[in-house]
Amino acid sequence: MSATINVKRKRKRVKVECLECGSTFDDDFKKKHEEKLHNGKRINVKQVGAPKNPFESAAKTSRLLSKQIKLHNMIPSSSTQTICNVIQTEAKPEGITESVLDKTEAKPEGITESVLDETEAKPEGITESVLDEVTSTCFSTQSVPTKDSTNVVDHDKMDVNWLLCAGQLENIFADLTECGIVLSKLKTEVLPNPIKFILESVQIISRIKSKSKDFLKNANIVLEQFSEGTSTSLSNNIIDEFINHDPGGRGPIISTSQRQYLIALGPHQPKLTRYPINPNINKCKQHSFSSKWYNEYPLIEYSILKDSVYCFVCSLFPHGPDKLYSNAAWISTGVNQWHKMKSCGAKKLGKLEQHFSSTSHKACLSDYYQFMTNSNHIDIILNRTNRKEAIQLEQEKDFNKSIVIMLFDIARTLARQGLAFRGDGDESGGNFMQLVKLLSRHNPLMDRWIKETSKRSYKVHYLGPRSQNEFIELLANETRKIIVDEVKEAIIYSVSADTTPDITHEDRLAVCTRYVNNQGKAVERLLEISKGTDKTGLGTAKQIINILENNSLNPGLITFQSYDFASNMSGKFNGAHVKLSELTGHRIPFIPCQAHRLNTFLEHSCDASTIIANMVDTLENLYVFFSASSKRYGLLNIKLSETENALQLRNLSKTRWTARAESVKAVWGSLEAIIKSLDEICTDNGHFDKLTRSKALGLQKQLLSFDFIVSIVFMKNIMYKLKCLTETLETKHLCIIDAIALIDSTIKMMTEIKSDDQAINNLIDSVLSFATLLGTNPESYFKTHHRRRLCPKRIDSRPSTEVEFTIHLFYRREFKLVLDTLITLSNSNLKQCISSVQPLFQLFSQPLDKSNITFENITNSLSLFPVDSTGSNLKDLDLVQTQLEILFNMLQDDSKNFESLMEKSEEVKHILPCANLLCRLALTSPVTVASNERTFSKLKLVKTFLRSTMNDDRLNSLVILGIEKDIVDQLNINKLAQQWSNLKERRIQI
Numbered sequence: 007m008s009a010t011i012n013v014k015r016k017r018k019r020v021k022v023e024c025l026e027c028g029s030t031f032d033d034d035f036k037k038k039h040e041e042k043l044h045n046g047k048r049i050n051v052k053q054v055g056a057p058k059n060p061f062e063s064a065a066k067t068s069r070l071l072s073k074q075i076k077l078h079n080m081i082p083s084s085s086t087q088t089i090c091n092v093i094q095t096e097a098k099p100e101g102i103t104e105s106v107l108d109k110t111e112a113k114p115e116g117i118t119e120s121v122l123d124e125t126e127a128k129p130e131g132i133t134e135s136v137l138d139e140v141t142s143t144c145f146s147t148q149s150v151p152t153k154d155s156t157n158v159v160d161h162d163k164m165d166v167n168w169l170l171c172a173g174q175l176e177n178i179f180a181d182l183t184e185c186g187i188v189l190s191k192l193k194t195e196v197l198p199n200p201i202k203f204i205l206e207s208v209q210i211i212s213r214i215k216s217k218s219k220d221f222l223k224n225a226n227i228v229l230e231q232f233s234e235g236t237s238t239s240l241s242n243n244i245i246d247e248f249i250n251h252d253p254g255g256r257g258p259i260i261s262t263s264q265r266q267y268l269i270a271l272g273p274h275q276p277k278l279t280r281y282p283i284n285p286n287i288n289k290c291k292q293h294s295f296s297s298k299w300y301n302e303y304p305l306i307e308y309s310i311l312k313d314s315v316y317c318f319v320c321s322l323f324p325h326g327p328d329k330l331y332s333n334a335a336w337i338s339t340g341v342n343q344w345h346k347m348k349s350c351g352a353k354k355l356g357k358l359e360q361h362f363s364s365t366s367h368k369a370c371l372s373d374y375y376q377f378m379t380n381s382n383h384i385d386i387i388l389n390r391t392n393r394k395e396a397i398q399l400e401q402e403k404d405f406n407k408s409i410v411i412m413l414f415d416i417a418r419t420l421a422r423q424g425l426a427f428r429g430d431g432d433e434s435g436g437n438f439m440q441l442v443k444l445l446s447r448h449n450p451l452m453d454r455w456i457k458e459t460s461k462r463s464y465k466v467h468y469l470g471p472r473s474q475n476e477f478i479e480l481l482a483n484e485t486r487k488i489i490v491d492e493v494k495e496a497i498i499y500s501v502s503a504d505t506t507p508d509i510t511h512e513d514r515l516a517v518c519t520r521y522v523n524n525q526g527k528a529v530e531r532l533l534e535i536s537k538g539t540d541k542t543g544l545g546t547a548k549q550i551i552n553i554l555e556n557n558s559l560n561p562g563l564i565t566f567q568s569y570d571f572a573s574n575m576s577g578k579f580n581g582a583h584v585k586l587s588e589l590t591g592h593r594i595p596f597i598p599c600q601a602h603r604l605n606t607f608l609e610h611s612c613d614a615s616t617i618i619a620n621m622v623d624t625l626e627n628l629y630v631f632f633s634a635s636s637k638r639y640g641l642l643n644i645k646l647s648e649t650e651n652a653l654q655l656r657n658l659s660k661t662r663w664t665a666r667a668e669s670v671k672a673v674w675g676s677l678e679a680i681i682k683s684l685d686e687i688c689t690d691n692g693h694f695d696k697l698t699r700s701k702a703l704g705l706q707k708q709l710l711s712f713d714f715i716v717s718i719v720f721m722k723n724i725m726y727k728l729k730c731l732t733e734t735l736e737t738k739h740l741c742i743i744d745a746i747a748l749i750d751s752t753i754k755m756m757t758e759i760k761s762d763d764q765a766i767n768n769l770i771d772s773v774l775s776f777a778t779l780l781g782t783n784p785e786s787y788f789k790t791h792h793r794r795r796l797c798p799k800r801i802d803s804r805p806s807t808e809v810e811f812t813i814h815l816f817y818r819r820e821f822k823l824v825l826d827t828l829i830t831l832s833n834s835n836l837k838q839c840i841s842s843v844q845p846l847f848q849l850f851s852q853p854l855d856k857s858n859i860t861f862e863n864i865t866n867s868l869s870l871f872p873v874d875s876t877g878s879n880l881k882d883l884d885l886v887q888t889q890l891e892i893l894f895n896m897l898q899d900d901s902k903n904f905e906s907l908m909e910k911s912e913e914v915k916h917i918l919p920c921a922n923l924l925c926r927l928a929l930t931s932p933v934t935v936a937s938n939e940r941t942f943s944k945l946k947l948v949k950t951f952l953r954s955t956m957n958d959d960r961l962n963s964l965v966i967l968g969i970e971k972d973i974v975d976q977l978n979i980n981k982l983a984q985q986w987s988n989l990k991e992r993r994i995q996i
Contacts, residue, residue: 022051173400253316254309273318291345314340323373332366407996417477421967482963496521500566504938513538526912530937547585562874568932601934611827621717645679652676667725736936760825889921
């Protein structure tokens with residue numbers, strides 16, 4: 007050994023070639039060459055004889071394998087095993103001693119004997135199995151059955167390997183190290199904070215618990231893979247038949263060893279003196295293959311058999327999520343349009359440039375990289391450095407995935423709450439960035455992500471506006487996909503639409519769907535809110551159909567439609583409901599929004615009486631007077647605080663008249679405090695000007711008038727009854743059968759109030775007493791403002807026939823004017839509403855009665871089904887009648903209403919499907935467009951003055967995320983993170 011050390015070693019020189027002038031010289035002569043020929047300029051050189059691409063290098067290093075193939079073709083199959091064993095001995099990697107190989111043949115460290123016993127088959131040593139499968143059995147002469155290229159592979163389980171488990175264990179160890187830091191702080195602090203200690207400990211332990219569950223799940227999958235036996239291992243690692251190197255004669259690649267064999271050989275790039283000419287191409291153009299393309303595109307393959315070119319990596323990995331739209335010619339049939347191969351300018355790319363810059367080709371390159379760094383690769387198993395790097399890569403992927411999930415969760419939280427993401431001009435001051443910083447102060451993973459941004463490749467952080475918009479878009483698309491899937495599962499559905507101007511004075515059309523879910527509950531969901539382009543009935547109908555078709559919904563399955571009472575929506579001849587039926591080709595029953603109708607009826611009924619209309623004007627003037635000045639409003643608040651059960655003044659809604667019940671109630675409950683405030687303003691000369699005192703005096707006189715007092719007492723009761731009805735109609739789960747019953751009951755109640763003169767007189771008498779307490783003389787006021795109108799003597803001069811004009815008669819007449827208008831309008835609306843669903847109303851009218859189950863009612867009800875639905879195919883009326891009678895008999899006597907009927911039909915829908923279809927049809931019918939109105943309320947919160955420049959797609963996504971919160975809360979963020987990664991080529995791996 008000492009003799010070996012004393013020997014003087016001769017320096018090894020390497021011949022290199024100058025890329026500037028082509029000269030060849032020794033590598034130690036480079037500096038002199040630069041000074042003599044290039045004036046000291048640094049030049050690039052390459053080693054003489056070096057391969058042009060990595061595949062040529064791989065082919066050279068695999069010449070031993072090539073010799074083995076030749077020997078296999080020459081020697082009978084009985085001698086194959088002996089030759090393979092000899093080659094296996096000769097091909098042992100350098101630097102790996104026998105002891106290392108012996109150690110690798112042992113059982114995997116960390117898997118105990120008890121665990122192995124629980125599996126179906128005890129796995130052999132990893133190294134032994136890999137070496138045996140790749141060498142001694144790779145040339146078996148058995149034929150491999152050809153797999154169908156359409157077979158679906160479970161990519162989730164396929165991505166799980168022992169390196170992923172190692173990376174997860176590394177993250178768990180990091181969390182345990184953090185536990186040690188927390189304990190050290192607790193032991194060394196002078197004044198420890200026990201609450202902070204507990205919170206930090208709970209957070210870390212919860213994180214460890216979650217990661218441990220994922221680790222155990224993946225570890226079980228890996229153990230199952232190890233215990234699947236030799237059959238699965240053989241199918242993945244054995245070349246069962248010789249595969250042709252020429253891509254034209256190469257069959258489908260079905261095993262891992264076939265890929266390893268082809269990668270070892272490299273792309274098939276034969277260099278011929280002359281290539282065949284394509285006779286279909288003009289001779290003036292490029293009409294044959296050129297070997298120069300090998301240098302420009304090292305992954306290209308040429309087939310001598312078919313005179314076509316192929317892509318090497320695309321043929322190795324043809325299937326995957328990003329390869330759905332790949333060109334099959336580069337994989338199976340080949341491309342030989344030689345005149346179109348090269349690009350003609352920047353705008354007309356050739357076929358070579360188009361393919362090698364495509365998304366599918368990049369995905370194949372990514373799969374090639376993953377295959378070369380696979381956990382079962384022999385270099386990773388035997389080489390400690392590679393194994394350490396692979397574990398580090400899996401740890402980084404797990405870390406990156408955790409960060410992306412956090413960012414998705416932040417975006418989901420902000421979107422569901424309707425909050426802004428970014429600031430105006432200051433991106434770091436936006437809510438998204440501030441939440442990220444908040445997490446970084448309490449979460450070490452996010453803190454590490456921010457601090458390592460400068461060290462990361464391309465300094466990516468995915469916190470910018472573009473990434474935020476990607477998170478929002480993916481969240482909204484997944485939410486909309488869930489809604490569309492539920493609608494498709496329900497088969498039939500109804501639509502409702504309404505428009506409103508936004509902050510930029512652009513019309514926004516909101517389209518909502520109503521359907522019955524798989525639990526038998528009526529659900530109303532927002533499908534889309536978009537810019538209204540055409541406000542006519544035809545334009546609105548076309549836009550509704552476009553929205554439905556863009557979301558893959560069949561307009562032919564629309565069962566009912568509902569809009570407000572605007573002329574472009576509810577017009578008899580050119581309304582949207584008429585045009586929608588014409589465009590879909592079948593009659594769609596139209597149900598006007600009942601909430602809008604009641605609101606309109608109340609407004610018209612208040613205008614029928616002069617004293618009631620004056621009372622409403624006084625309420626509005628009173629609110630404006632106090633809210634316009636902080637001094638006056640402060641004085642009112644002082645008086646209200648001194649009054650028991652006093653209420654703040656409420657603004658009168660300009661559109662929703664039923665909401666004015668709260669304003670009437672507030673004024674009535676705080677009437678004394680309001681009068682005292684007005685009186686103080688009138689008498690205070692030092693703090694209020696003359697105009698203010700004059701307005702206060704006028705309002706005080708109006709409040710103390712008997713007309714106002716008696717009107718507010720009467721309308722307080724009427725408005726609250728209608729308010730309760732409207733709130734019930736606006737619920738999502740109410741069906742049209744129950745809604746009609748509620749409206750009919752309310753009309754009957756109003757009719758009873760109108761016919762009960764004694765009750766109205768008693769109300770007037772109570773108001774007379776109350777007005778006297780306030781200092782008002784009702785009799786004097788009445789005689790002054792409502793004098794008796796005498797009949798002319800030329801018509802009737804007899805005093806005995808003259809009608810008695812009293813205070814009770816006058817106000818009773820005014821009240822009946824209001825009630826008459828309200829009842830008349832409601833009755834006409836009720837008849838129209840019943841006519842739209844007449845068959846269903848007769849069939850399911852309450853109380854439920856089997857005598858209503860007639861062939862006529864059943865036939866008319868089945869006619870309401872759309873032509874494309876399954877319900878329209880029900881022709882056996884006897885079967886439907888029998889099932890409905892059985893369903894009615896199943897209900898108890900005390901629960902014979904439609905809600906109980908629907909619940910029972912869901913329980914027995916597997917035995918009474920026809921009855922269940924009819925119940926679902928009745929529940930699908932809409933009652934109001936309240937869901938659209940709720941959408942507009944959310945629109946005002948999302949698109950504010952400071953956020954008025956956002957585009958329509960982002961606005962649509964944020965609105966749907968802010969409304970459908972129950973779906974958003976249940977979204978699978980892990981799945982969305984994987985979709986985000988596959989959306990395009992990312993700078994990080996997850």
